Amino acid sequence: MKMWAGRFSKEENKEVNDFNSSIRVDSRMYKEDITGSMAHAFMLGKCGIISNEDSELIINTLDSILTDLENGNLEIDPEAEDIHMFVEEVLTNRIGAVGKKLHTARSRNDQVALDFRMYTKKEILEIKGLVKSLIETIIYISKQNIDLIMPGYTHLQRAQPILLSHQLLAYANMLIRDLGRLDDTYKRCDYMPLGSAALAGTTHNIDRFIVKEKLGFKNVTLNSIDSVSDRDFAVELANAISLIMMHLSRFSEEIILWCSWEFKFMELDDSYATGSSIMPQKKNPDITELIRGKTGRTYGNLIALLTMLKGIPLAYNKDMQEDKELLFDSIDTVKECLSIFIPMLKTATFLKDNMYNAAKKGFINATDLADYLAKKGMPFRDAYKLTGTIVKDAIKDNLTLDEIKLEKYKEYSELIDSDIYHEIDLRNCVDKRLSFGGTSKEMVLKQIELLTNELGK
Ligand code: ARG
Numbered sequence: 001m002k003m004w005a006g007r008f009s010k011e012e013n014k015e016v017n018d019f020n021s022s023i024r025v026d027s028r029m030y031k032e033d034i035t036g037s038m039a040h041a042f043m044l045g046k047c048g049i050i051s052n053e054d055s056e057l058i059i060n061t062l063d064s065i066l067t068d069l070e071n072g073n074l075e076i077d078p079e080a081e082d083i084h085m086f087v088e089e090v091l092t093n094r095i096g097a098v099g100k101k102l103h104t105a106r107s108r109n110d111q112v113a114l115d116f117r118m119y120t121k122k123e124i125l126e127i128k129g130l131v132k133s134l135i136e137t138i139i140y141i142s143k144q145n146i147d148l149i150m151p152g153y154t155h156l157q158r159a160q161p162i163l164l165s166h167q168l169l170a171y172a173n174m175l176i177r178d179l180g181r182l183d184d185t186y187k188r189c190d191y192m193p194l195g196s197a198a199l200a201g202t203t204h205n206i207d208r209f210i211v212k213e214k215l216g217f218k219n220v221t222l223n224s225i226d227s228v229s230d231r232d233f234a235v236e237l238a239n240a241i242s243l244i245m246m247h248l249s250r251f252s253e254e255i256i257l258w259c260s261w262e263f264k265f266m267e268l269d270d271s272y273a274t275g276s277s278i279m280p281q282k283k284n285p286d287i288t289e290l291i292r293g294k295t296g297r298t299y300g301n302l303i304a305l306l307t308m309l310k311g312i313p314l315a316y317n318k319d320m321q322e323d324k325e326l327l328f329d330s331i332d333t334v335k336e337c338l339s340i341f342i343p344m345l346k347t348a349t350f351l352k353d354n355m356y357n358a359a360k361k362g363f364i365n366a367t368d369l370a371d372y373l374a375k376k377g378m379p380f381r382d383a384y385k386l387t388g389t390i391v392k393d394a395i396k397d398n399l400t401l402d403e404i405k406l407e408k409y410k411e412y413s414e415l416i417d418s419d420i421y422h423e424i425d426l427r428n429c430v431d432k433r434l435s436f437g438g439t440s441k442e443m444v445l446k447q448i449e450l451l452t453n454e455l456g457k
Contacts (some may be wrong), residue, residue: 245291
């Protein structure tokens with residue numbers, strides 16, 4: 001029989017109950033629900049709303065329910081309406097009338113708002129841990145491979161020589177911003193909503209600050225209507241997760257390209273690649289493709305959340321029950337993806353020679369030739385044009401810029417001397433880019449130092 005059966009005179013309808021039920025999704029918040037209820041019962045006792053004995057009995061019984069759930073002595077009833085109803089029902093079954101006092105000065109509306117925030121806070125910390133570990137992995141690999149030169153691309157055309165570490169650290173920078181977004185979301189989750197009751201607050205003489213302290217929240221929410229209606233924090237986390245996934249997806253796309261025979265810049269460890277059922281030669285980067293594919297579902301969850309919220313009037317509406325399934329899916333997805341991406345990256349090998357050889361082709365030192373002429377006094381636009389001509393001729397003669405003879409260079413411009421060869425040497429092209437944030441080894445090492453400091457904060 002339903003807890004709210006008193007108001008109704010007809011039998012329950014199984015189909016309606018199933019449709020209404022959220023236990024399949026929200027049972028994962030059992031711990032938050034129980035600890036939240038313990039804090040509420042503690043406060044009710046402290047404020048003299050229920051007796052100290054009743055408060056203690058409720059708290060101890062909730063504690064035993066938690067233990068029983070954790071070690072498998074109690075199973076969550078899949079027929080229950082939601083986790084809040086389930087816990088209260090078990091409590092009442094165990095201690096009778098006293099258990100029925102727990103819901104004094106509380107509604108499921110503020111209860112679910114509390115549980116959801118507590119759960120979200122916990123998950124943010126876990127996701128942060130994984131993102132940090134990925135950044136550390138990138139930093140580690142960047143240090144290990146600090147001398148590897150590869151072509152940098154724009155439009156997927158070879159553009160200028162860069163350090164592999166510089167390219168990898170670009171992702172570390174994105175992930176640092178992701179950490180910032182997670183921190184920010186956490187701050188806004190850190191408001192305790194319990195005591196708002198259904199929507200208007202309560203006539204009982206409660207102390208919300210006691211609950212806040214007990215549950216380790218930083219603040220108490222200010223408006224009871226907003227407290228039970230606000231799901232901004234869920235949208236914010238879904239957004240932060242979408243961005244992490246977008247970054248992972250771009251990185252994945254790059255790895256997919258780099259593992260192809262066309263690039264062959266890297267090779268995944270056998271344990272993080274898969275074969276084909278028909279083509280014996282295949283070694284496929286399935287993990288990265290799945291991450292790229294799963295990114296879409298996190299965007300879907302974000303849009304679904306925003307759309308669900310946009311038309312509902314204040315305060316609580318049942319539409320909001322949809323919030324958890326969406327956010328939980330995003331949380332599970334990002335954690336799963338990060339957890340597999342990290343060891344996959346750590347065990348991958350970068351193929352130094354292939355990268356370097358690719359960098360040698362494609363005239364990626366042409367900017368350096370133009371800069372050389374400009375530094376010798378030729379206006380940059382003229383230098384740019386002349387370099388274009390030199391490249392055009394070199395393509396025709398099947399030469400790279402360092403293979404052109406000095407006499408030939410002199411025909412283009414008297415400004416060119418034998419120092420040109422040093423100037424367009426790939427290593428030197430990289431090391432000259434000393435502008436702050438540039439690709440020179442010196443700057444990349446500086447970047448690693450600053451990122452490491454940032455991570456330690
Ligand atoms: N299972 C519900 C949810 O997740 C709990 C809140 C129910 N409140 C209500 N007034 N029906 O949203």
